[in-house]
Amino acid sequence: MSKKTSKKEKELMPSVVTIEQKIREQVDAIIDFCTDEQGTENFFTLEQKLRVQIFQLGCLFLQLLLISLQEKFDYSTLLQGGLYYLGENVPRTIKTIYGEVRYWRNYVTIKDHKGCGFYPLDRTIGLTKDGFSPLVMNLAVKLATRVSFSVSALLFTCFYGWSPSTEATEALVLGMGRDADAFMEQTGVPEADGEILVIEVDGKATPTAKEDELKKRRGKRKKKRSCCQRHRNKHKRQRRCKNRRQKGDTRKNGRSITLVVMYTLKKGKDGKLHGPLNKKVWGSYAPRKVMLDWARRQAAKRGFPSDTDKRIHCVIDGEKCLYDGLSQLFPNATFALDIRHVEEKIWKVGRLFHEKGSKELAQWVEEKTELLYSGQASVLLDDVKTRKNTLSARAKRDTRKRDAVEKLINYIEPRLTMMQYKKLIEEDVVIASGIVEGAARYVVGERMDCSGMRWIPERAEALLRLRCIELNGDWDHFFEWGYKGWMEKMNQGERIIIRQEKPDELPDITSFNTSAIADNQEVGELADAA
Numbered sequence: 001m002s003k004k005t006s007k008k009e010k011e012l013m014p015s016v017v018t019i020e021q022k023i024r025e026q027v028d029a030i031i032d033f034c035t036d037e038q039g040t041e042n043f044f045t046l047e048q049k050l051r052v053q054i055f056q057l058g059c060l061f062l063q064l065l066l067i068s069l070q071e072k073f074d075y076s077t078l079l080q081g082g083l084y085y086l087g088e089n090v091p092r093t094i095k096t097i098y099g100e101v102r103y104w105r106n107y108v109t110i111k112d113h114k115g116c117g118f119y120p121l122d123r124t125i126g127l128t129k130d131g132f133s134p135l136v137m138n139l140a141v142k143l144a145t146r147v148s149f150s151v152s153a154l155l156f157t158c159f160y161g162w163s164p165s166t167e168a169t170e171a172l173v174l175g176m177g178r179d180a181d182a183f184m185e186q187t188g189v190p191e192a193d194g195e196i197l198v199i200e201v202d203g204k205a206t207p208t209a210k211e212d213e214l215k216k217r218r219g220k221r222k223k224k225r226s227c228c229q230r231h232r233n234k235h236k237r238q239r240r241c242k243n244r245r246q247k248g249d250t251r252k253n254g255r256s257i258t259l260v261v262m263y264t265l266k267k268g269k270d271g272k273l274h275g276p277l278n279k280k281v282w283g284s285y286a287p288r289k290v291m292l293d294w295a296r297r298q299a300a301k302r303g304f305p306s307d308t309d310k311r312i313h314c315v316i317d318g319e320k321c322l323y324d325g326l327s328q329l330f331p332n333a334t335f336a337l338d339i340r341h342v343e344e345k346i347w348k349v350g351r352l353f354h355e356k357g358s359k360e361l362a363q364w365v366e367e368k369t370e371l372l373y374s375g376q377a378s379v380l381l382d383d384v385k386t387r388k389n390t391l392s393a394r395a396k397r398d399t400r401k402r403d404a405v406e407k408l409i410n411y412i413e414p415r416l417t418m419m420q421y422k423k424l425i426e427e428d429v430v431i432a433s434g435i436v437e438g439a440a441r442y443v444v445g446e447r448m449d450c451s452g453m454r455w456i457p458e459r460a461e462a463l464l465r466l467r468c469i470e471l472n473g474d475w476d477h478f479f480e481w482g483y484k485g486w487m488e489k490m491n492q493g494e495r496i497i498i499r500q501e502k503p504d505e506l507p508d509i510t511s512f513n514t515s516a517i518a519d520n521q522e523v524g525e526l527a528d529a530a
Helices: 016-035 043-072 120-125 134-146 149-160 166-177 180-186 211-218 234-243 288-301 320-329 339-353 359-373 377-389 396-418 421-426 434-448 457-471 475-491 514-529
Strands: 084-096 099-110 196-207 254-267 273-284 311-316 334-337
Touching: 016 043, 043 084, 043 099, 043 120, 084 134, 099 120, 120 475, 134 149, 134 166, 134 457, 134 475, 149 166, 166 457, 180 288, 180 457, 180 475, 196 273, 196 288, 196 320, 196 434, 254 288, 254 434, 273 288, 273 434, 273 457, 288 320, 311 320, 320 334, 320 396, 334 339, 334 396, 334 421, 339 359, 339 396, 359 377, 359 421, 377 396, 434 457, 457 475
Parallel strands: 196 311, 311 334
Antiparallel strands: 084 099, 196 254, 254 273
């Protein structure tokens, strides 16, 4: 069916009977294709041709569905009040997973509002102004949370023969991402939750685009003068080689993401704590205070308000701001300093006094870590201080050793209260932040910290939120919830378009009602009642 018609020639909507006839003809053509002799063609070629014909049949069925809905749509109830009058039948092309589908619907104009109106059919069945079917938007964005925009377009094309452009997919990500915070806030209380809440917090930086990169990217493109790609910008590459990054320089102009992992542990018949149960991961480029407040609200929702008698246990990597913030929001919680971080620092100091890979080094580290696991962190601190006193304060040969030992002392001394490892092990609670460390790798690292990637935090925020929802296993629930909200807004007269070109601002502490933290008891009571 041709889309192009002259201005005088009006494109008419085909009848249901006409589309039914086309479907029968297409089915007969597919049957003939499968039963007739195909000569020497191989199965790969036959399967490709058959897929094209089946997708054409899918487009015809969707066209039949939409035209049938249009013919059965009751406009009379809408026109009874005298506020609207029925306009002409307007065609539209929408992109579905099978391909482009042409359908028609009537435009209803609002009286006393010149030119203003809407399409009741689109509003009723939930077709937004994006030009894509809901299933296409769902699949395209879900793929983009897993792989890069270009790879997601390639995968989509492999399965359906076409794909939304990378620009359209990114705009859909920005649009859906703006609902992610609201979705997380409205999620219900998990079923069969445990009696001990564990909160792990960590951070990971992603490479961000510098101002000169953004200026170059947004500016006008120069015409390519070179005859081929091999010789293009050769002089620039030669000049760039003079300023290569030095060995050991791992700077990437990063912007830190704060990740919070929350789950519960439940005591089993064997007396041990089992889990994690109902694990949720959430991250943001926003200030850490915002993420800690989110953790406080989620804890209250799960039945752990600020004055709860239930056990809340926090595991962190030793950053002072995390301990200060969490201890204020969770005054009755217990804390554990990630023991792996302490062990790494012990190894780092040990290599300065003993040869790498030697038995002496392994024995020295084993002795120090044994003090940790036996609950004698203060003894370890005294040993390190004694070692420092044996180093000369003036000799240059001891400078590196003295600095490393000093750093270890400064790391352990203010954190002794979080290093009661023997007691924590006896209680069978967590003493290492392995889960949030893993989340930093698979939530951020595998999607947003790949080679060649440069992010604008405001644009990456939407993708990060959606990726957390997908990896939490909540994607289908999220899309159904969001789609229901879009339909409600359309039924209230709003024109809904999901795609968004400009990203939202990053949330800050003023974006949330922090005074609500004082009301966590009420939230917790509601959670218990649920």
